[in-house]
Amino acid sequence: MAKYSTNEFRGGLKIMIDNDPCTIVENEFVKPGKGQAFNRVKIRNLITGRVIDRTYKSGESVEAADVVDADMQYLYSDGSEWVFMNPESYEQVTAGEAALGDAVKWLKEQDVCVVTTWNGNPISVVPPNHVTLKVTQSDPGVRGDTSSGGSKPATLETGAVIRVPLFVEEGDLLKVDTRTGEYVSRAKE
């Protein structure tokens, strides 16, 4: 099993902690002038998303996690599983609901996502920062209605509901920021 010494620690390094794959977020070298050196690290658990603090005696080794990020095209879903394909190798992987998380709200067939696999199995999916989706339902805006702040809800083809300006109509294509879940602009086909 591959191992990393604390000397190799850096942001983004994938290591195993308590049997879960984790990524190093922050690494600080701490040492009293005449004393023991430590690496104080912040680590994000890639399964739970939780960030924890860990301290290692400098020079210790930690088991590496076989975690790979790859750009993959979303192909289709049967509602319980989502299938992605590596556009270079044509290799396909199937992700479950847990790995999808919030990404499910933004997934449109053929969009390229970052799929993180651990030992070959998808553990997380990050959609493109911006996606273009069609409005499937939105009530007409009421001109002069200031109580809603000049916006109204709209349901998109993926089922996601976002706030949009009053001029948006059913059938419009919208550019949406998936990181914030906010409307960016109207888009052309």
Add this chain to the structure above:
Amino acid sequence: MSAEWGGDLSLPPLAMLQRRATLLADIRAFFSGEAVLEVETPLMGPAPASDLALSPLITRYEGPGGNQDYFLQSSPEYAMKRLLCAGSGSIYQLSKAFRNGESGRFHSPEFTLLEWYRTGFDYRALMDEVSDFLVQTAGMPVARLISYQHAFESAVGVEPHAASAACLLEAAKDLGLDVPVSVESDRDALLDFLLTQRVESSLPTGVPVLLFDYPVSQAALAKIRPGDPPVAERFELYFNGIELANGYSELTDAAEYRRRFEADNVRRLAAGVVQVPLDEALLTALETGLPTCAGVALGVDRLLMAMSGAGSLTEVAMLTCSLSRGGRIG
């Protein structure tokens, strides 16, 4: 000097270079005023520091006189003590120091060290002088003195001189700290763990703090004062929780020096760390007699960081090792 400064983002700002130049001039003015002699000693030495926690950078000479490995000095302590034995009186040195395996926001394998020795001083008198030095060269307020024991008891709730490893481990776990398994039964490593995880950050800020009277197991080359508990007459200077200097009442007994060096080598062996040759030139000089004195080594780059509020050594010094760029990554 070029009218334009910049382009190379790995360099500190020009204003910081000017600030460093002013600090170095102020340091020299301080010691000139105290009639302390500036000296230069070799940076390549025949032996490295014996401390378990110090790892030497090694360089190789090849040429007339024969080929030989030399150790880049982690501090000029051994060479300066030979000058003291020879009768130099009080001396100071501004030089580069080298430490292998140390790189981070506050660490660089190569850094600038100010080291000075005062004959006739004990560590108390030297702590007073360190405080004066900071007032005059760095514009800091007068230093506060806090004993290692008091700081430890306040921050950790344990008396550090007598506490067993098991007791320190329990205290760390009670504080919710994640203790590396490999240090669980190592008393000194646990003390260092608690110091860096809890004590340092509990110290007063905005004022220099002199932490004094260290555990005898961490005496290095400090005099040990008998008592209950016995303590090492050693101090560390902190500013905003960052260690700036280490000093002590210097051990003067030549036989005790040899005993401590050999004890360090025993600890090195036990820890699986390479043993080091002893500095026989120093041990011979010590037999002629080291005058009563106290000495301190102060990191000039970190002092500059403290004075300017910099968050990383790269902001104040030109560094080779890119890892020193910092811990905040990702």
